[in-house]
Amino acid sequence: MRFTVVTILPELIEPALAAGVVGRAREAGAITVDTVNPRDFTSDRHRSVDDTPYGGGPGMVMKPEPLLAVIAHAARPQPASAELAAGQAQTAAETAALAPHRILMTPAGALLTQARVRELAALPHVVLVCGRYEGVDERVIELAIDEQLSIGDYVLSGGELAALVVIDAVARFVPGVLGEASSVDDESHSAGLLEYPQYTRPLKLAAPDGERAVPEILTSGNHAAIAAWRRRQAIARTGQRRPDLLARFRPAAADRKLLPPPLHARTHLALVHHPVVDRTGAVVTTSLTNFDIHDLARSSLTYGLAGYHIVTPVASQRDKAEHIARLWLEDAGGEHRARALELVRTAASVDAVIAEIAASHGAAPLVVATSARGDAFPGVARRSAPELVAEAGLDPAPLLILLGTGWGLADVLLPSVSRVLAPIDGAADWNHLSVRSAGAIVLDRLFGR
Numbered sequence: 289m290r291f292t293v294v295t296i297l298p299e300l301i302e303p304a305l306a307a308g309v310v311g312r313a314r315e316a317g318a319i320t321v322d323t324v325n326p327r328d329f330t331s332d333r334h335r336s337v338d339d340t341p342y343g344g345g346p347g348m349v350m351k352p353e354p355l356l357a358v359i360a361h362a363a364r365p366q367p368a369s370a371e372l373a374a375g376q377a378q379t380a381a382e383t384a385a386l387a388p389h390r391i392l393m394t395p396a397g398a399l400l401t402q403a404r405v406r407e408l409a410a411l412p413h414v415v416l417v418c419g420r421y422e423g424v425d426e427r428v429i430e431l432a433i434d435e436q437l438s439i440g441d442y443v444l445s446g447g448e449l450a451a452l453v454v455i456d457a458v459a460r461f462v463p464g465v466l467g468e469a470s471s472v473d474d475e476s477h478s479a480g481l482l483e484y485p486q487y488t489r490p491l492k493l494a495a496p497d498g499e500r501a502v503p504e505i506l507t508s509g510n511h512a513a514i515a516a517w518r519r520r521q522a523i524a525r526t527g528q529r530r531p532d533l534l535a536r537f538r539p540a541a542a543d544r545k546l547l548p549p550p551l552h553a554r555t556h557l558a559l560v561h562h563p564v565v566d567r568t569g570a571v572v573t574t575s576l577t578n579f580d581i582h583d584l585a586r587s588s589l590t591y592g593l594a595g596y597h598i599v600t601p602v603a604s605q606r607d608k609a610e611h612i613a614r615l616w617l618e619d620a621g622g623e624h625r626a627r628a629l630e631l632v633r634t635a636a637s638v639d640a641v642i643a644e645i646a647a648s649h650g651a652a653p654l655v656v657a658t659s660a661r662g663d664a665f666p667g668v669a670r671r672s673a674p675e676l677v678a679e680a681g682l683d684p685a686p687l688l689i690l691l692g693t694g695w696g697l698a699d700v701l702l703p704s705v706s707r708v709l710a711p712i713d714g715a716a717d718w719n720h721l722s723v724r725s726a727g728a729i730v731l732d733r734l735f736g737r
């Protein structure tokens with residue numbers, strides 16, 4: 289595979305590619321890297337490659353003429369073989385297949401991914417154009433660039449380091465560059481996950497806080513158990529560090545066996561009537577709302593929850609809730625609704641719900657408060673919905689989501705609460721969603737496909 293780097297600073301490129309895997313790949317002829325300099329394609333005395341931007345503004349812009357000329361030179365068709373070099377005609381398809389792929393390295397490009405790296409490694413010739421200054425004249429991009437790539441959401445002083453990153457990442461996929469074919473399959477990003485943790489000798493490492501031992505499983509000699517442990521670790525650290533990647537990850541059937549049951553099936557919703565606050569901030573007990581029983585039960589079943597708990601210390605209110613749920617359950621024309629109402633339970637307090645869930649699941653739930661206020665439950669860890677899913681999805685414990693009636697959950701619940709979900713932020717300043725609506729939105733953010 290061939291790389292041509294278009295740069296006004298060729299001295300940045302060559303030394304970085306002389307050693308290591310890429311250096312050896314060049315020596316072995318698996319890849320070739322050459323550089324071409326736009327300054328060699330200028331016609332003025334100063335060999336200038338930049339000019340001031342039309343419309344004003346800071347900095348300089350790379351001029352189109354030298355760049356277009358140097359890219360055309362870098363991308364000139366290469367004969368496919370010695371015979372073709374000797375003068376045989378190439379078909380149009382052969383010429384197209386050999387046409388170099390011209391990439392501009394720019395922070396305004398699409399983010400480079402391992403999937404794209406793999407695809408680029410299948411190309412015969414990649415031309416990497418390194419921008420400098422404030423960027424390049426847009427017409428160069430229109431006329432002579434096939435793709436724009438960024439290596440991350442930060443700005444380098446030029447595209448050279450980014451081009452080196454592309455060469456290094458792509459070369460590793462070129463046949464013959466890495467020794468073992470499997471080494472690219474196991475590493476981070478190859479299957480949409482981060483890599484599992486690795487250990488080598490010594491078995492026990494002295495550390496300031498004691499001794500750090502290698503996880504026992506790795507010395508067990510049980511290869512299937514080691515493979516399962518590694519996969520679980522890879523999934524867990526992807527969830528902790530890159531919830532965005534985990535959200536896109538589609539577990540295979542074998543992965544599902546390694547993971548706890550789906551989070552929604554371990555999640556309970558509690559509609560809390562006490563302790564909640566009124567408009568003055570006083571802690572009060574609100575009364576039951578018929579719609580809440582029915583509508584949140586339907587939302588709970590739609591998102592596959594394990595239970596829906598109506599919490600009130602007033603015994604007659606609990607009786608009323610059970611009576612209403614039963615009426616709907618027994619409604620002959622509404623079997624579909626009956627399934628939802630079967631999820632309804634009542635409890636005298638949040639602690640009673642926690643105890644009931646702990647008893648039925650064999651583990652205490654992670655208790656998550658919701659609030660319309662950004663400053664509710666001070667000191668408790670805040671989570672966005674994807675962060676909570678990533679965290680709780682890998683931990684087999686059940687999840688309890690608290691919804692407050694009235695003006696919201698009272699801070700006196702603080703000792704029972706482990707996480708607070710970020711408030712729902714609508715498009716307007718007015719923020720008084722009904723608890724039924726808020727509950728449905730929260731469930732969709734957590735579990736909606």
Ligand code: ADE
Pocket residue numbers: 393394395419437438439440441442443444445446447450
């Ligand atoms: N040039 C400057 N910053 C860059 C980045 N983040 N990626 C690619 N090229 C760049």
